[in-house]
Amino acid sequence: MKTKLVASFGLLVASLLAVGSPIFAHHGSAAYENTKLVELKNATVTKVNWGNPHTLVLFDVKDDKGNVVHWVVEGGAASAVSTSGWTKNAVQPGDKITVYLYQVKNGAPIGRTGKVVLADGTVFGSGELEGDRPSQCDKEFGPGGDESAACRPDGRKTTNKE
Numbered sequence: 001m002k003t004k005l006v007a008s009f010g011l012l013v014a015s016l017l018a019v020g021s022p023i024f025a026h027h028g029s030a031a032y033e034n035t036k037l038v039e040l041k042n043a044t045v046t047k048v049n050w051g052n053p054h055t056l057v058l059f060d061v062k063d064d065k066g067n068v069v070h071w072v073v074e075g076g077a078a079s080a081v082s083t084s085g086w087t088k089n090a091v092q093p094g095d096k097i098t099v100y101l102y103q104v105k106n107g108a109p110i111g112r113t114g115k116v117v118l119a120d121g122t123v124f125g126s127g128e129l130e131g132d133r134p135s136q137c138d139k140e141f142g143p144g145g146d147e148s149a150a151c152r153p154d155g156r157k158t159t160n161k162e
C-alpha cells in the first residue's frame with residue numbers, strides 16, 4: 001500500500017512538472033506590438049540593469065500632455081546587446097536618450113528595445129525587434145568559437161566591467 005502511495009505521489013509531481021514547465025519557458029517577443037516601432041525622444045535614464053537574461057533600461061519621458069511617464073525597456077542579454085558596442089557603462093542614470101521600442105500590447109509603459117540613441121549620436125541596436133541571440137555578422141567562427149565576441153567591434157572580448 002505504501003509503495004502505491006509513493007508511486008502515485010511521484011506520478012503526480014512528475015505530471016505537474018510536465019504540465020507546468022511551459023509557464024517558466026522564455027516568453028520571446030509575443031507580448032510586444034511587433035509591427036509598430038515607438039519613438040520616445042528626450043528620455044532621462046533613471047536606472048540600468050545590465051545582465052542576463054535581459055538588459056533593462058528604466059527612464060522617464062514626458063507624454064503628449066507633459067506628464068512624466070516612467071518606462072522600462074528590455075533588451076537582450078548583455079552578451080547579445082554588446083555586439084553593437086553597448087557596454088555596461090555606456091548608458092548611465094541621468095543620460096538623455098532617444099528610445100525606439102516595441103511597446104507591450106496592453107499599452108503599459110513597457111517595451112522591447114529596438115534602438116537606443118545617446119545624446120552624442122551613438123546608436124545601440126538596429127531598430128528591429130531582436131531576440132536574445134547575438135546579431136549575425138560576417139565573421140568566421142572557429143570550432144567552439146564565441147559568436148558574440150567575434151561580432152563585437154574589433155572582435156574584442158568583454159569582462160563585463162566596461
